Amino acid sequence: MNYYIWVWPFLIGYIIGSIIIGRNLKELVKIKNKYLYWGFIFALPIAAFITHSFILAVLIHMVVFFIIKDIIVLIFKERIKIFKRIYAKGLLVVILALGLCIYGYFNTYDLRVKEYTVKILKPLQKKVTIVFVSDLHIGTINMDYELDFLVEEVNNIKPDVLIIGGDLFDEYTSLEKKEKTLLKLNTINSRMYMIEGNHDLLSLDEKEVFKNSKINILKDESVLIDNNFYLVGRLDLRRKDRKDYRELVYNLDNNKPIILLEHEPYIKDLKKYAIDLQLTGHTHNGQVFPGNLFLKYGRYKYNSSQMIVSSGLGVWNIPIRTAGHSEIVRINLVNA
Numbered sequence: 162m163n164y165y166i167w168v169w170p171f172l173i174g175y176i177i178g179s180i181i182i183g184r185n186l187k188e189l190v191k192i193k194n195k196y197l198y199w200g201f202i203f204a205l206p207i208a209a210f211i212t213h214s215f216i217l218a219v220l221i222h223m224v225v226f227f228i229i230k231d232i233i234v235l236i237f238k239e240r241i242k243i244f245k246r247i248y249a250k251g252l253l254v255v256i257l258a259l260g261l262c263i264y265g266y267f268n269t270y271d272l273r274v275k276e277y278t279v280k281i282l283k284p285l286q287k288k289v290t291i292v293f294v295s296d297l298h299i300g301t302i303n304m305d306y307e308l309d310f311l312v313e314e315v316n317n318i319k320p321d322v323l324i325i326g327g328d329l330f331d332e333y334t335s336l337e338k339k340e341k342t343l344l345k346l347n348t349i350n351s352r353m354y355m356i357e358g359n360h361d362l363l364s365l366d367e368k369e370v371f372k373n374s375k376i377n378i379l380k381d382e383s384v385l386i387d388n389n390f391y392l393v394g395r396l397d398l399r400r401k402d403r404k405d406y407r408e409l410v411y412n413l414d415n416n417k418p419i420i421l422l423e424h425e426p427y428i429k430d431l432k433k434y435a436i437d438l439q440l441t442g443h444t445h446n447g448q449v450f451p452g453n454l455f456l457k458y459g460r461y462k463y464n465s466s467q468m469i470v471s472s473g474l475g476v477w478n479i480p481i482r483t484a485g486h487s488e489i490v491r492i493n494l495v496n497a
Contacts, residue, residue, distance in 0.1 A: 178224040179203045185227045188250040210478065213302060218265060218481040221449055222258035230254060265449070265483035269476055272310045274318075275488045277460060277469055280497040281437050283418045286389045289494035292318055292351070295326030295424070295442025296473025298360065299342050300334025302480050307487065308345055311474060314489055315349050322386060323351045325376065326442040326471065327358025327397070327424035334361075336370065343374040352386075354379055356394040358424040358443065360477075379422065383409055390418040390437075390494070397424055406430040418494070426457040431466045438494075439468040446472035446485035453484035 183202035192198040209217035292315050297307060315323050330339055346353065353376045371378065379394020381404045386392060391413055396403040410419065418437040421430070425443040430436065447453030461468045469492065472485045 175206060178220070179206060181224050181227050182220060185230075185251045185254070189252060189255070213478050213480070215262060215266065215479065215481065218262045218449055218479050218483070219255075219258045222261050222483065223254055225451060226254040226257050227251075261450070261483055262481055265481040268482045269304070269480055269487060270306070271486055272307065272474065273486050273488045274314055274491055275471070276491045276493070278493045278495060279438055279467060279469075281390075281418045281494055282465060282497050283416060283437060285418060285494060285496050286387070289386075289390060290318065290320040291322055291324060291420075291440075291492040291494065292320040293324045293326060293440045293469070293471060293490040293492060294474050295471050296328045296358070296445060296477070297475040298328055298331050298473075298477050299475065300338050301331040301478065302476060304475060304480070307474050308342060311489060312345060312349055315351055318491060320351050320491070322392070323349060323353045324392070324422060324440060325353065325355035326422060326440055327356050328360045328442065328473075328475075328477075329355065329358070330361040331477075332360055339370050343371065343376070347373075347375050349375070353377065354384065354392055354394065354422070356380075356422045356424060357397050359397050359399060362397055362399070381409060383413060385417070390420060392420050392422060394422040395424070398427060406434060410434075426468065426470050428461075428463060428468065431468055432463050434466075435464075436466045438492075439466065440490075440492075441468060441470045442473050444470060444472070445477060445482075448472075448476055448482050448484055449479075450483045458485065 179202050183199055186202075187198070190198065190201075192201060206217060206220050208214070209220065294311055297311075299308065329342070355376045355378050357378075357380070377384070379392065381394070381396045383391050383393045391410075393409050413419065421436050421439040423439055423441050426441045428439075431439050441457075444456040444458055445452075446458040447456050457470045458472055459470060461470070469490060471490045472488050474487050474489055476482055476487070
């Protein structure tokens, strides 16, 4: 899978969004020199992105509200002169975007446990409880309360297994932060398995980091849990050495349920093969509105296969969540 193709939508969105903001704020932002003005408009989101600033979320929501404003004006035209007074040269949009992002900041503290009961067609020897968590992104944004929440909830639930579905860390998470995080996770009293994500691709150096951890890492590998069901953990999609799914399961007992751990909601194998359940993260349920309207979240069914996509426990790049809630997922596996 070519990840560089995703650069173009971001680049196009950045250009179009900057133009929309610049066109609508001319009267509000008093910079007379047009080159300085447009330089400021195009530089602001880049600076906000690099510094993980709250401002980036405000800019994104301003684009959305400006588009809504343009649609309203296009439909009603001169019949809503009062709207133009309320609009106040774009100030209304700035206030709305700022207010929504303030909500989004506090919403990151609203951590939840999402519960699913999944009926499995293949026979289970006993009911299984799984806790699935993904996308903590520890390191880029310091949110230790998420880790405390995870440890407390897992120890209260006492699942058969805890699964970390990738992006526990980010590319630039310090070694010290990784070690402190893993020490904290070692206080969890359940078995733990983990796969890599697109932000925390596990290199050879990671072996040293995880050597004292209780976490078992699955890299295109499978493990039989309590002689009851299989976990099959995948390498990230960008890995050139990622194996074909059939290579991972050809020698497994086909009468036992298979739970596939895939960081991204990749459904090609899910549609093609009889996979009992796939657990996935990555999308954050959009994190920022209106991303949740376009990205997968929740439970999906494909023939006899099922997939659960979590919104993740953390946030990426900016400490804002205006779409959905941060969560860990409790899954109760039962016989159909």
